[in-house]
Amino acid sequence: MTNRICHIEIDHQGLALPTPEIEQERQVAIFDLLEDNSFALPARDGRLAPEGPFRLALAIREGRLVFDIQTEATEKVGEFHLSLGPFRQVVKDYFQICESYFDAVKRLPPSQIEAIDMARRGIHNEGARVLQERLEGKAAVDIDTARRLFTLICVLHWG
DSSP: OOSSEEEEEEOOTTOOOOOHHHHHHHHHHHHHHHHSOOEEOOOBTTBOOOOSOEEEEEEEETTEEEEEEEETTOOEEEEEEEESHHHHHHHHHHHHHHHHHHHHHHHSOHHHHHHHHHHHHHHHHHHHHHHHHHHTTTOEEOHHHHHHHHHHHHHHHOO
């Protein structure tokens, strides 16, 4: 399949060092994303849609989320910047529920951990939905790809 991400890079410049839990989330999200994703760019300005697979670099620059996209052969095919405003509350909520989850895993019974994990998944799905909306007209991603990208956006917000 060509409409996919084959390589992902996170620009850590200016970011706080992640906790072990955040680093684990990042590694799992990247692994899962590269294993299975759907990412396509639309046709623009009368030109055909660029074909993947794509190399994606994610960064936060000047308070904006930057998607820098290249072909597998490193030819630049697009770059777009998204306002972080629409993500702020859901990222904040996600970090709070993750903190509760990581804490619960250490000391609570499975039934309570499961309830917190369900809430965590719900907030994660909301973040993925916001990302899909923000990407409309710029890139097409399925819900699983949006979920994994949302995790990486959270990693960029860390600290």
